[in-house]
Amino acid sequence: MSYKADSFIQDLDKVAKTRQEFAAYLAAMATTLDDSEQLDNTSGQLGLNPVIADLNTASQNLSSEVFRLLVLGDMKRGKSTFLNALMGENLLPTDVNPCTALLTILRYGPEKRVTVHFNDGRSPESLSFDAFKERYTIRPDQSKKLEDEGTLAFPEVDYAVVEYPLAMLEKGVEIVDSPGLNDTEARNQLTLNYVNSCHAILFVLSATQQFTLSEQRYLDNYIKDRGLTTFFLINAWDEIQNRLVDPEDETELREAEDRVRQVFRTNLSPYCQLDGEDLYDSRTFEVSSLQALRQRLKGEEGSLEGTGFGEFMQALTTFLTKERAIAELRQAKILARQAYRTTHDAIERRIPLLGHDIDELRDKIWSVQPEFEQLVDIRDQFKDEIRVVGERKAGDITTSFRDFLTRLDETFEADFVRYQPELKFLDFLRKEKRQEFEAALKTAFERYLADKIALWSKDAQRDIDQAFIELAHQAFKHGESYSHLTDQINQKLTGDRVVPRAHLSREETSPGWAKWAVGLYALTTGDVGAIAMAGTGLFNWRQVLMNLVGATAITIAFALVTDIFLGPIGIALAGLGLGSWSAEQARRKVVTTMKAELSNLLPQVAQEQSFVVYQVVKECFETYQQEVVKRMNEDIAARKTELSELVRQKESREIDREAEIKRLNQLDDQVLTQSHQVEDAYDQVLGIQIPEITTATAEEPTVSSSSAEQTILTVAAV
Numbered sequence: 279m280s281y282k283a284d285s286f287i288q289d290l291d292k293v294a295k296t297r298q299e300f301a302a303y304l305a306a307m308a309t310t311l312d313d314s315e316q317l318d319n320t321s322g323q324l325g326l327n328p329v330i331a332d333l334n335t336a337s338q339n340l341s342s343e344v345f346r347l348l349v350l351g352d353m354k355r356g357k358s359t360f361l362n363a364l365m366g367e368n369l370l371p372t373d374v375n376p377c378t379a380l381l382t383i384l385r386y387g388p389e390k391r392v393t394v395h396f397n398d399g400r401s402p403e404s405l406s407f408d409a410f411k412e413r414y415t416i417r418p419d420q421s422k423k424l425e426d427e428g429t430l431a432f433p434e435v436d437y438a439v440v441e442y443p444l445a446m447l448e449k450g451v452e453i454v455d456s457p458g459l460n461d462t463e464a465r466n467q468l469t470l471n472y473v474n475s476c477h478a479i480l481f482v483l484s485a486t487q488q489f490t491l492s493e494q495r496y497l498d499n500y501i502k503d504r505g506l507t508t509f510f511l512i513n514a515w516d517e518i519q520n521r522l523v524d525p526e527d528e529t530e531l532r533e534a535e536d537r538v539r540q541v542f543r544t545n546l547s548p549y550c551q552l553d554g555e556d557l558y559d560s561r562t563f564e565v566s567s568l569q570a571l572r573q574r575l576k577g578e579e580g581s582l583e584g585t586g587f588g589e590f591m592q593a594l595t596t597f598l599t600k601e602r603a604i605a606e607l608r609q610a611k612i613l614a615r616q617a618y619r620t621t622h623d624a625i626e627r628r629i630p631l632l633g634h635d636i637d638e639l640r641d642k643i644w645s646v647q648p649e650f651e652q653l654v655d656i657r658d659q660f661k662d663e664i665r666v667v668g669e670r671k672a673g674d675i676t677t678s679f680r681d682f683l684t685r686l687d688e689t690f691e692a693d694f695v696r697y698q699p700e701l702k703f704l705d706f707l708r709k710e711k712r713q714e715f716e717a718a719l720k721t722a723f724e725r726y727l728a729d730k731i732a733l734w735s736k737d738a739q740r741d742i743d744q745a746f747i748e749l750a751h752q753a754f755k756h757g758e759s760y761s762h763l764t765d766q767i768n769q770k771l772t773g774d775r776v777v778p779r780a781h782l783s784r785e786e787t788s789p790g791w792a793k794w795a796v797g798l799y800a801l802t803t804g805d806v807g808a809i810a811m812a813g814t815g816l817f818n819w820r821q822v823l824m825n826l827v828g829a830t831a832i833t834i835a836f837a838l839v840t841d842i843f844l845g846p847i848g849i850a851l852a853g854l855g856l857g858s859w860s861a862e863q864a865r866r867k868v869v870t871t872m873k874a875e876l877s878n879l880l881p882q883v884a885q886e887q888s889f890v891v892y893q894v895v896k897e898c899f900e901t902y903q904q905e906v907v908k909r910m911n912e913d914i915a916a917r918k919t920e921l922s923e924l925v926r927q928k929e930s931r932e933i934d935r936e937a938e939i940k941r942l943n944q945l946d947d948q949v950l951t952q953s954h955q956v957e958d959a960y961d962q963v964l965g966i967q968i969p970e971i972t973t974a975t976a977e978e979p980t981v982s983s984s985s986a987e988q989t990i991l992t993v994a995a996v
Contacts, residue, residue: 286591290345290449293603296963297450300610300956301340307617307952308333314945321632321938322923324624325916328790328909329617336613340606344385344452345598348472351456351482352493356513356567360482361455363570363587365446370455380414380438384453387441397436410438473500477602478594479508485515485538485564489545491696495725497549499732504739507597509561510546512538515586516566539564563590607960614956616790621949623768624920625942630772632935636928643921646767650914653763657910660756661903664749668899671745675738676892682734683884687876691869697726698865719868742898750796753906757792764789767917791909 308330315323315330351357358370361384370382380394392410394403405413414432447453454472473479479501483493501508518534519525543558550558565586573582582588631639698719769775927933 294450301337304337322927325920328912346476348476360567366574382455386447393439395436515564611960618953664903672896697722753795757788
């Protein structure tokens with residue numbers, strides 16, 4: 279295997295440098311435009327402040343953006359060893375039982391440092407790396423005791439941030455190391471908060487513990503059908519050979535490996551489907567983390583031969599450098615092109631007006647007032663449409679949630695079977711075991727409820743997806759009307775007929791706010807994958823939905839567990855006689871009691887939580903509406919500003935027409951050159967093959983000029 283660890287770092291370094299290059303191009307364009315707008319001895323501002331703001335935001339995000347990888351896995355899958363091998367250093371302690379592990383964010387820092395964040399109101403605590411490992415590592419016997427008790431070693435800790443001067447982290451990779459999947463639902467929710475903000479998920483399994491129910495549960499509820507890029511790492515592959523009676527028997531080894539492969543292919547294939555295509559072979563890898571770590575620590579030029587890491591790191595590199603990075607750079611190209619076109623159009627409007635006197639200029643401005651009023655009408659119409667769609671969707675989803683919750687009891691007995699703790703019911707009816715039994719049953723119920731709500735959320739996500747696609751259609755429709763009016767304004771002001779740009783695609787001729795409304799300006803938020811987000815980078819409705827799911831599950835579970843387990847279940851357990859009940863009768867009694875209590879409590883809980891669901895969904899659309907309206911207002915204001923500025927300048931002094939025309943043409947040429955720099959750099963990136971990667975160069979994503987839905991789906995897929 280020729281692909282080595284140092285190749286991975288080199289490829290990431292190329293991407294990091296390219297990002298910085300594109301960030302510099304966009305920043306230079308912003309500076310050019312800003313300098314022009316600040317000049318006092320000109321014909322006035324061209325109304326380019328919104329363009330300047332978008333260029334600066336995109337530049338800053340390209341400079342600071344990292345590839346964020348979320349590592350998931352059940353207990354005892356070797357996640358820490360895998361991460362140490364991936365980074366090439368024995369960084370994380372590998373002797374900590376996952377039930378006590380902290381959610382840890384690994385990022386670059388010039389010095390080794392750890393910051394622990396707490397959930398009890400305390401300020402974050404900075405520790406040395408050695409102090410962190412000492413304080414938050416416990417002995418195996420302590421870990422086993424805590425696991426048996428179902429408690430956490432560090433319940434007051436929220437998460438930890440580890441800064442470390444590693445080359446991989448320095449090149450723009452950030453890793454979120456999650457606790458085990460069997461951790462508490464509250465801790466699982468903390469992990470889920472990162473799911474939609476990460477570029478890829480690395481799901482670690484074990485070749486010797488083949489696909490457990492908890493792994494299936496996690497994949498079914500939180501990964502499958504959510505549009506997340508997931509790599510499956512079947513760890514400890516070398517242990518298959520080590521466990522054979524005769525490790526040197528090649529036939530026996532081949533048969534054993536084939537059996538394991540078949541198990542994982544059968545179970546993982548449903549999670550490797552994308553638009554009907556089976557990606558199993560390009561998303562699943564057989565790795566031996568311990569061997570890879572040993573080989574990297576020996577300093578053998580990062581050799582990964584025979585560990586499976588070479589194949590995985592090659593695939594990860596292809597994804598990060600030729601899928602994610604290309605998408606981000608394409609957004610920079612679109613933004614630069616749009617910045618030039620906006621500037622060019624403003625200059626074309628300005629030059630013919632320079633020869634008019636004040637009265638003529640005022641007459642022309644007055645003549646376009648009806649068109650400006652129609653622009654406002656389009657804004658208000660689209661604003662109302664967003665409100666109507668948002669309120670309708672919030673109502674639909676709330677009704678769906680209420681119906682789903684109130685009917686949980688109908689299938690509870692059948693659904694809860696898979697969640698029941700592996701306990702001997704009669705043993706746990708004994709008084710000294712009853713508390714432990716109730717704790718296990720509570721945990722099982724919390725998981726059951728979290729999973730059911732997560733499954734419901736998939737339908738909710740599809741519904742909201744469709745709503746935003748509907749709004750994207752409307753954005754394109756209103757964008758065309760809006761552009762037609764701005765062409766009329768230009769024609770009235772300049773006296774020249776606007777020539778249709780037949781060679782330009784729909785995405786290029788749409789106004790900036792319409793592009794944003796369908797997600798094509800996602801780069802300005804630092805998140806390419808979201809459908810629609812605010813320019814502040816704080817609005818990602820899918821993340822909001824996932825947060826809602828987790829918070830709702832925890833809230834409902836707390837309410838139901840408190841009412842059910844502190845009363846009726848305890849009474850039911852106390853009333854069971856040890857000698858007269860079989861284990862199955864005891865189980866049925868407990869489950870029947872739980873179902874009866876659910877039937878009584880669910881309507882009230884559903885009513886209370888439905889209001890929360892309605893408000894959260896409605897707020898998603900309101901935030902979207904506010905940002906769209908803000909951008910439309912800025913565009914209208916910018917167009918008015920360029921006219922009022924010219925009047926103000928003419929009123930205050932005589933403008934040197936020839937000198938101003940020369941300056942504006944020079945500005946046009948300069949911004950055009952800068953835009954071409956971005957496009958040439960983008961074309962060069964597409965044309966460069968990374969030697970170690972054998973896959974074909976990624977083609978530039980295309981955007982249909984005739985379908986708003988295709989545009990949205992393309993951006994979402996990216």
